[in-house]
Amino acid sequence: MEERSGSSNELELLENKHRKEKKELQAHIQSLKKVAKNDKTKKKELTAEIARLETELDNRHKKEIELTFKESPPDTEVGNLNENEPNKVKVSKAQKRREKREQQEREREQQIKLQEKENIHGPRNTENQAISNILKEMKLKVYPIPSDGDCLYQAISHQILAKKQQSIPVDKLRQNTSKYIKEHKEDFMPFMSHPETCDMLTDTEFEEYCEKIISTKVWGGQIEIRALSNYLKCPITVIQATGPASIQQGEEFEGPSLIITYHRHMYSLGEHYNSTQDLEDNVIEYDDT
Template identity: 40%
Template sequence: MSDIHENGETAEEELIKRHKKERKELQGKVLALKKSSNKYDKKRKKEVLEEIARLETELDLKQEEELNKLKASNADVTDLSDAIGSVELNSPEEEKVSDDVDKVDDDMPASNNQQRVSKAQRRRDKRSSQQKERNERIAQEEAEAALNGPRAIEGRAIGKILSSRNLELHQIPSDGNCLYGAIDHQLSLVGKSMGVMSLRKLTAEHLRQNQNDFLPFITPLADSGDPLNDEEYSMYCDRVEHSQEAWGGQVELRALSNVLHLPIEVLQGSGPPVILGTEFKDSSKVNGEPQTLILTYHRHAYGLGEHYNSVRPKAKESDQLEGQQLVNCNK
């Protein structure tokens, strides 16, 4: 027989009481985690489900270990997990399924050579199966979003434009230098590569020398919205020259077009192409041939902001893959 403690409860009763309390506390944590998850934020929802599964598994293992220790010290202890299991973390519908499973198992005669699986183990197996199904549903929803989300739609649109011009995408790393990297790749196609840092330096010098032309088009740094003063404009040019955090945009594209004396055409998924430096169209020649630098502009390539890629003539073996690169753009 088990010892009776000072509070009048046996060790088994104390353990059952404590385990029930722990499960109720976990139930509160689970509800709080579910409330913290936004149904539109699939990444957060997945993290919450994984955290809930981890907490439930840890508690199951901890309580199972404590039960085994008590059973080892008291031969009269029966399956305490049946009593503790009266506190469930599942929904009413899931509890009904669990009860039905338990009833079927209880009605089945136990084999002499096969040990009956405890209710606690059945709950763990059921919870693991449910978690697996949840993860599969999340993965399916994410896959559908990848095919029909803004990035995929934009990628297919740009892919059609490139295909109609017998071009294909050339991906540029998203390291803060994408605009300059795309321009440098375009120059490399005709053997005129200059390097990202050289292009940044040329852009900054042109901006410094033509402050009056570019200042009105640069977004103010101050919250007041006032135009940049001379010192702030100088700081802006310094960042263009030296900092990867200074991403390039239309101002920098215009400056590069002026410096290189070449038109720059920017293709996009929605809206017509943007062409800068049209005044250089008749006079721009690289190796004796008229030349226009062509970039693609992606609004939805990354969560942090816009992105520029380059293009190249389409290779024959890539015809069947048109547009696919854009769907998986820099994953």
């Protein structure tokens, strides 16, 4: 009867683990919903993402329960082995865990391959192709920038080095962007609103907004692009796949335009900026520290 008790305990522990994981998933889903609250495009992506996460978790839980019963069948009795029967090779628990991980890895690789096929005509590839076509007409190509919250500032830093042979690190760009917005509060306040209430920012919220530009890796958008263009006194061109092919800032300034790309679908539930370079150029190294 000890074998049955052990199997029962394992199943109970597994069920507790599954309940905890379901709660964690629901908390994660709620946080994703907050991010996509006011964006219809994100909401569509989020619905598919939630369905995928729930399906994956449900399938994994079923497999774990099935595996638990295979490893410790509830009706197994101790002492039922016939001593005259030849000894059967027992598979250790460590070996079973290895086989399980290998099986999961094979399934994961298969899912990746299927996802890649689905993405061929998905929004990300469609967007990237559209941007590439626009850039080719300009004899340019995308210069990839890491997705770490600094993508706008890193893209601008790369462009300044490429177009003006000047090195301005990301931290300095953030500091000067924040300073310029603060000093021209009356110009920017009418275009700034609270992300949840959509109300105009209070004075305190405005100060907090400017402080976050310096102290965090908060993502930069149209407000920051306008401030960057004005403080650098140079035009900035943003290439995108939908809407106008390009958005111009600082056309009143002279000099070559800093050309970056805007991607709505580059990463799940988040926008992204890349830089550009001439088609025939190799990768341009620059210091963003």
